[in-house]
Amino acid sequence: MVFTFAQPRQLRIGGGARSELGELVSGLGASRPLLVTDGFLEGNGAAAELMALMTGAGLQPALWAETVPDPTTDSLVSGLAALHEHGADLVIGFGGGSPMDTAKALALLAVQGGRMADYRAPRRNDGPALPVVAIPTTAGSGSEATQFTIITDSGSNEKMLCTGPAFLPAAAVIDFELTLSMPPRLTADTGVDALTHAVEAYVSRRANRLSDALCLTAITSIGAHLRRAYADGTDRAAREALMLAATQAGIAFSNSSVALVHGMSRPIGAHFHVAHGLSNAMLFPAVTAFSVGSATARYADCARALGCASVADDDAQAAESLVAEIGALCRDLAVPTPEAFGIDEAAWTATIPTMVQQAIASGSPANNPRVPSPDDIAALYAAIYR
Ligand SMILES: [Fe+2]
Numbered sequence: 001m002v003f004t005f006a007q008p009r010q011l012r013i014g015g016g017a018r019s020e021l022g023e024l025v026s027g028l029g030a031s032r033p034l035l036v037t038d039g040f041l042e043g044n045g046a047a048a049e050l051m052a053l054m055t056g057a058g059l060q061p062a063l064w065a066e067t068v069p070d071p072t073t074d075s076l077v078s079g080l081a082a083l084h085e086h087g088a089d090l091v092i093g094f095g096g097g098s099p100m101d102t103a104k105a106l107a108l109l110a111v112q113g114g115r116m117a118d119y120r121a122p123r124r125n126d127g128p129a130l131p132v133v134a135i136p137t138t139a140g141s142g143s144e145a146t147q148f149t150i151i152t153d154s155g156s157n158e159k160m161l162c163t164g165p166a167f168l169p170a171a172a173v174i175d176f177e178l179t180l181s182m183p184p185r186l187t188a189d190t191g192v193d194a195l196t197h198a199v200e201a202y203v204s205r206r207a208n209r210l211s212d213a214l215c216l217t218a219i220t221s222i223g224a225h226l227r228r229a230y231a232d233g234t235d236r237a238a239r240e241a242l243m244l245a246a247t248q249a250g251i252a253f254s255n256s257s258v259a260l261v262h263g264m265s266r267p268i269g270a271h272f273h274v275a276h277g278l279s280n281a282m283l284f285p286a287v288t289a290f291s292v293g294s295a296t297a298r299y300a301d302c303a304r305a306l307g308c309a310s311v312a313d314d315d316a317q318a319a320e321s322l323v324a325e326i327g328a329l330c331r332d333l334a335v336p337t338p339e340a341f342g343i344d345e346a347a348w349t350a351t352i353p354t355m356v357q358q359a360i361a362s363g364s365p366a367n368n369p370r371v372p373s374p375d376d377i378a379a380l381y382a383a384i385y386r
Contacts, residue, residue: 003208007145007251008134010171013244015236017175018135021050021092022057028131028170030090032060034083036103037094038067041137046178050094050135062086067099070269070276073116074154079106092133093169096190097141097150097276100134104149104167107132116151116160121363125164134169137178139229139242140190140277142197142250144172152270159266161362168254176236176243184230188333189277191226191242195219195329196280197249201256203291203298204367211252216305218252221245223306230333260372261287263364264380267355272343281335285327286384290376292319295369339386352381 010027012020025033033054037047042065054061064082068075083091083106091110093103105116107130112119119125134144143149147168152159182190195218201207202215221241228238261283268279292299300318303309308325309318338348356377359365365372372380 003210003255005208005210005255006147006165006168007254008169008172011145011174011247012171013174013247015175015177015240017173018050018178019053021133021135021173022054022059024171024173025054025059025090025092025133026057028090028133030131032062032086032088033090033092033133034086034088034106035061035063035092035094036067036079036106037063037065037099039065041065041095046137047094050092062088067095067102069098070152070159070273071098071102071105072152072154076102076105076109076116076151080109083110088130090131090133092135093143094135094137096136096138097143100136100141100143101149101151103132103134104143104169105151105162108166116162117153119162120160121163123164125162125166127166129166131170134172135178136172136174136243136246138182138186138190139176139179139239139246140193142194142246142253144169144174145247145250146254148254150266157270158358159270161266172247174243174247176240179239179243180234180236182233184233187233188226188230188335189275189281190246191222191229191277192281192284192330192333192335193277194242194246194249195222195226196261196284197253197258198222198245199288199302200259200261201249201253202302203295203369204257204259205369206257206367208256211256214248214252216301218245218249219302219305220307223308226329227332257367258364260291260365260368263359263362263368264355264377266362267358268338270358271351271355272338272348274338274341278335281330281333282338282384283380285323285330286380288326289323290372290380291368291370292323293370298369337384337386345385348385349382352378355381
């Protein structure tokens with residue numbers, strides 16, 4: 001079987017890698033980058049550090065720090081204006097998934113115009129777009145290495161998945177030092193997101209041999225380090241391992257796919273403003289239990305990689321131990337149910353039909369080893385509420 005594999009042309013990986021940003025941008029032929037970030041990273045001085053690095057390298061950077069969590073079509077308007085006003089020739093996405101996804105969307109709109117809804121899946125976007133440099137500050141989304149962006153339609157509240165090489169960063173800076181100040185909740189949610197990427201990419205119907213290896217390596221690393229980083233955010237070895245694992249998982253799912261957890265997670269985030277990693281975590285144990293019997297050997301590989309089963313266990317035992325371990329991990333990381341998160345039960349129940357429809361429309365459930373019916377998805381949403 002022929003498969004296509006794509007990843008950023010250049011990855012700069014390691015503590016302090018951000019100090020090479022100026023040279024990296026120049027090497028891509030750009031001189032007027034727009035640094036896209038959020039108010040938090042502007043306020044704590046991290047954006048100013050990158051601006052100074054680039055200015056010191058002879059570039060003329062501009063800063064736009066108005067990214068919002070779960071970026072919306074409305075939020076892109078002023079970013080696009082800032083980009084055109086500066087005459088930017090490259091866009092830097094600096095932050096968690098939201099600033100990186102925003103940067104990707106702006107880079108495409110800057111060249112092609114139109115509305116993000118024009119570019120939503122199942123359309124495949126081959127370009128052109130301005131080059132993007134992605135600099136993650138969480139170890140989770142993998143957006144630095146994916147050919148996806150997710151933008152919420154301000155009118156319908158739907159999270160639109162947009163795909164294609166046009167959204168693949170030209171380069172990424174993977175500097176774990178940027179993650180050292182993440183609080184435990186964010187460490188947990190982003191870490192579970194990365195683990196979900198790796199497991200879903202491995203069990204996906206669209207898995208391939210190259211992404212498989214990245215998935216298993218990432219699963220092993222996250223299993224060994226996520227609880228450590230959650231307990232002690234200053235654990236540099238754990239932070240470094242999780243950062244690399246998140247990028248590996250990102251490369252993997254960009255070339256394979258995510259599946260049912262992500263398909264069901266996006267509508268929860270859109271309607272109830274639950275952070276992406278957390279809505280994944282709410283779903284991960286139940287969706288894995290639902291799916292595990294349809295790809296037992298694949299889930300067993302994940303269990304052995306995670307360290308909760310051995311070669312002595314048969315596949316069925318190993319797969320069941322994965323379900324148990326994912327549940328235990330989410331408990332150890334204090335993942336709340338939707339009820340405990342504070343979502344009203346009547347609102348949850350009333351929104352299930354819309355969430356089911358949007359989950360299916362995203363295409364992700366069709367990649368799941370066990371392809372769910374609409375009733376299956378509705379039952380899973382109902383089951384995880386409390
Ligand atoms: Fe994700």
